[in-house]
Amino acid sequence: MAPSQLEEILALVGPDINTLHTRREPINAVQRRACTFRCLASGDSMISISYAFRLGKTTVSHVLPLCIGPIDGKDVIIQAPPNSVSQFYN
Incomplete structure (x- = not known):
């Protein structure tokens, strides 16, 4: 994606x-x-992103559902890990 x-x-x-x-910045x-795109692009865990x-x-877990929510209900193409046939079926 271009800048x-x-x-x-x-x-x-x-x-x-x-x-x-409110209380904090x-x-x-x-x-x-940036946090959301890093999660989507790399598949890192929330702990490594935090x-x-x-x-x-x-905080990261609250940010991600708010930003990823608009994607909900849409088909997103993912590549299933090896030996996980039925777990990643749409």
Whole structure:
């Protein structure tokens, strides 16, 4: 994906995923997007993503469903791991 396309996506969803400042400095839309794309692109665990972005494990788990939610209900092509025939059937 080109950087210009990522910026277009951020322009569309940025206002919806930014949060108001309450007790702590909120996680901005750029960091949320980077965290989500890293998860989708690499398949890393939430713990490794939390270490990479210096966020809590719970925070990462809350960020990912909010960003991945729009994908729900759509068919996403994945490659099944070896010897896992019936577990990854759509």
